Amino acid sequence: MRQALRAEWTKTRTVSGPLWLLLGTVALTVALSACACSVVSCGSAGCGDMTRLSLVGVQLGQAPVVVLAVLVVAGEYGTGMIRTTLTAMPRRATVLAVKAVTLTGIVAAAGTVAVLGSLASGRLLLPGRAFMAAPGHPPLSPTEGPTLRAALGSVLYLTLIALLSLGVATVVRDSAAGIGIVLGLLYLLPVVSATIGDPHWQRLLQRIGPMDAGLAVQATTDIHSLPIGPWPGLGVTAGWATAALLTGGLTLRIRDT
Amino acid sequence: MTAGVATSRSGRWAGPNGFARLVHAEWTKFRTVRGWVIGTVVAALLPVLVAVLAGVSSDQRGSQTVPVGPGGEPVTDSFYFVHRPLAGDGGMTVSVSALSSSIPSGPADLEPGTVPWAKAGLVIKQSTRQGSPYAAIMVTGGHGIRMQNDYVDDTAGPPGPASAATVRRLRLDRSGDAITGYASADGTHWTKVGTVHTSGLGPAVQGGLFVASPPAVDGRGTRGSVSTAVLGDLRGQGNWAGGDWTGTQVGPESPTFAGYPRNTSGSFTGAAGRLTVTGAGDMAPAVRETLPTGGTLGDLLTGTFAALIVVVVVGTLFIATEYRENLIRVTLAAAPARSRVLLAKAAVLGGVTFVAGLAGAAVAVPLGERLARSHGVYVFPVTASAELRVEFGMAALLATASVLALSVGTLFRHSAGAVTTVTVAVVLPYVLIANPFMPASVANWLARVTPVAAFAVQQTLVRYHQVTSNYTPYDGYYPLAPWAGFTVLAGYAVAGLATAALLLRRRDA
Incomplete structure (x- = not known):
């Protein structure tokens, strides 16, 4: 296992793609968060959840994470490297496990930087939008309970999205199809649920969608009116990731390369 | 000797007949890959599925009748x-x-x-x-x-x-x-x-x-x-x-x-x-804000967005697979006029996607309208010509996006980067303009300059200068006229195709 991990880490470290994608995650997350914080317009009813607003970049930053995670396995299929890998490590469950562990590590590291950067941009930019003048809007602080949960949850969310992508890519063995499926799954359900007229169906879709449910963890206000609570929501995303990884592991085991 | 071979080769693929052969060759490639055919069928079915879902899931039966003016408008x-x-x-x-x-x-x-x-x-x-x-x-x-x-x-x-x-x-x-x-x-x-x-x-x-x-x-x-x-x-x-x-x-x-x-x-x-x-x-x-419960054809066609992602994946794979399997060398050896190969690919892909998109729209629009009306939803009225424009517009939008994906796939020569680039270029502005908290100026700017401008082809609502309202893409009002918005996407596709043709000629395969 140790050697397998080392081998996987060497593969990740020695090509330039993963590093660029992780930098892309950080850059896109912070950039979108900063944009959102600097253009937000507030009606008389207030601006809503500031923590969530300053973490909105995660919705975009997850795209490079998806690409990275899909390429970790589909890239090997694309180049034929997978045969070498499986010859060297005949225990296929181990192969998937070390890929998952390596991926978790690097995505969590990049995710932490991205999330802290987003919160910092919110802390810097939101006062300029006349937020702090109103009472009940203290500056964002990552050590405060709900904001800490949102920050930690966002990092976990990115990690779970990576694992979901890894599982899907292992099943489809093709990078374009894998990326298309995961991005479709993430971005489509919110758009579709917005057109659903019946609030009951709408809430149901928001409860089961990996992005809608998982990002509930970013909420810090009005938690009781959300379709799903912060941690149960992240649990739904975890369920998606687990199911994808299990299916991936199973197909990897029973299929020829 | 070499000149003779070159003449005979280029002769075979030259002229209008030669281009027809190229198109035929690309069509054969397309129809014999199961995944691409399935993807195209799925792209046609997704708008229908979402239209049915949107129609069936709404229930406004028993709500007050919407007043209608002498011209038939709400x-x-x-x-x-x-x-x-x-x-x-x-x-x-x-x-x-x-x-x-x-x-x-x-x-x-x-x-x-x-x-x-x-x-x-x-x-x-x-x-x-x-x-x-x-x-x-x-x-x-x-x-x-x-x-x-x-x-x-x-x-x-x-x-x-x-x-x-x-x-x-x-x-x-x-x-x-x-x-x-x-x-x-x-x-x-x-x-x-x-x-x-x-x-x-x-x-x-x-x-x-x-x-x-x-x-x-x-x-x-x-x-x-x-x-x-x-x-x-x-x-x-x-x-x-x-x-x-x-x-x-x-x-x-x-x-x-x-x-x-x-x-x-x-x-x-x-x-x-x-x-x-x-x-x-x-x-x-009445505008969207005074009648928020009303539905539009654009709402019913939300599935276009789903179909778009599938079409982008298929379009990228249509060229990226050639690079991955090294088939591109055979293709370019058989037809050395590289720009024409790319054009033939674009013609086949665009044509197939257009037909699939039109089939999907032609079913999704009437079916969705019928279901929504039978569930008591007021659908903003459209003329027959506008409805036709929405349907053809959706087909043209998908076809053009697939050509854009093909071009980006040719530039990247790698499916992962191309799929992500095109998806994010389309998805991100769409998600942003679909956010009700986006300021109108930003949303309108995005709907002018990014590929989502093409969603204007689905616009059926009319702005009135004598009604003050938030006319934003979120509410179904696009800043550009339908076909002007489509032209923005077409511009991206043409620019992409030209760049791809240039690079394909200059680069080694």
Whole structure:
């Protein structure tokens, strides 16, 4: 296992793609968060959840994470490297496990930087939008309970999205199809649920969608009116990731390369 | 020797016949890869599926009927009306010495505010029935004197507000179907504002004073307002019924009426010499914000977005797979004119996607409309030609996006980067404009310059200058005209294709 991990880490470290994608995650997350914080317009009813607003970049930053995670396995299929890998490590469950562990590590590291950067941009930019003048809007602080949960949850969310992508890519063995499926799954359900007229169906879709449910963890206000609570929501995303990884592991085991 | 080979090779693929062969070769590649065919079928089915889901999941049966104007469009027909019957031809004059509006600033308090389209004046209306024809002349809060009729028509008169210092006098005459409005500053010199022809008024009409006060835009939403006007010197000419003036709130239960702010209501006090009339609502076409429960064809076609992602994946793979399997070397060896290979690929991919998209739209639009209507949803009306434009527009949007994906795939020579680039280029602006909290300026800018501008082909709503509202892509109003928006996407696709052709020629395979 140790050697397998080392081998996987060497593969990740020695090509330039993963590093660029992780930098892309950080850059896109912070950039979108900063944009959102600097253009937000507030009606008389207030601006809503500031923590969530300053973490909105995660919705975009997850795209490079998806690409990275899909390429970790589909890239090997694309180049034929997978045969070498499986010859060297005949225990296929181990192969998937070390890929998952390596991926978790690097995505969590990049995710932490991205999330802290987003919160910092919110802390810097939101006062300029006349937020702090109103009472009940203290500056964002990552050590405060709900904001800490949102920050930690966002990092976990990115990690779970990576694992979901890894599982899907292992099943489809093709990078374009894998990326298309995961991005479709993430971005489509919110758009579709917005057109659903019946609030009951709408809430149901928001409860089961990996992005809608998982990002509930970013909420810090009005938690009781959300379709799903912060941690149960992240649990739904975890369920998606687990199911994808299990299916991936199973197909990897029973299929020829 | 070499020259001979080159001639025979280029001869085989040259000319119109040669291009037809190239297209045939690419078509054979496309139809024999199962995944691409399945992807195309899925792209056609997704809009249908989402349209069915959107139709079936909504339930508005039993909701109030939406008032419809003489032109068939949904309207707001709710205002405070001080009226009497008028038989046959006749007219009336009135002076307006004040029009002030109030907007609620909190749960209980009203504050004076500006409502540019607050209205007070004279109206001749077939009856108090919802959506009945009318013609009116009025003083507005910020747009001077206007003459309006049948909800959608608006004619500008002399500018300036009404106040005690600048009393505005209005006159409205009926002669058959022709109604003429006049304005005057002194009561002796009258300026004609306009003559309108309103059919269907009938012999006996309701005529009198009205006050309306549409909701005021506040950030991304609206707040109901109320306006009060002081009117005087009310005189009638013609066969007016005797008796007192009747005050009626027209359309109090209409779904297009936001109601009065708390603790206010419509009323009139005083006599014909000096009347104070308070009212809310509007006599105008309904827009998305005044009728939020209404559906549009664009809503029903949300599945376009799903189909778009599938089409992008298939389009990218159509070229990236050639690079991955090294088939590109065989392809380019067989047809050395590289730009023509790319063109043939674009023709096949675009053609197939167009047909699939058109099939999907042709089923999704009528089916979704039918299901939504049968579940009591009011669907904003569209002409047959606009419906056709929406369907062909969706097919063209998908086809063009697939060509863009093909071009980016050729640039990257790698499916992962290309799929992500194109998906994010389309998805991100779409997600941003679909966010109700996006400021209108940013959303409109995105819908002008990014590939999502092409979603304007699905626009079926009409903006009215005489209705203040948030006209944003989120509400179904795009800043560009349908085909102009499509041209933005087409521009990206053409630029992408040209760059791809250039690089394909200059690069090694």
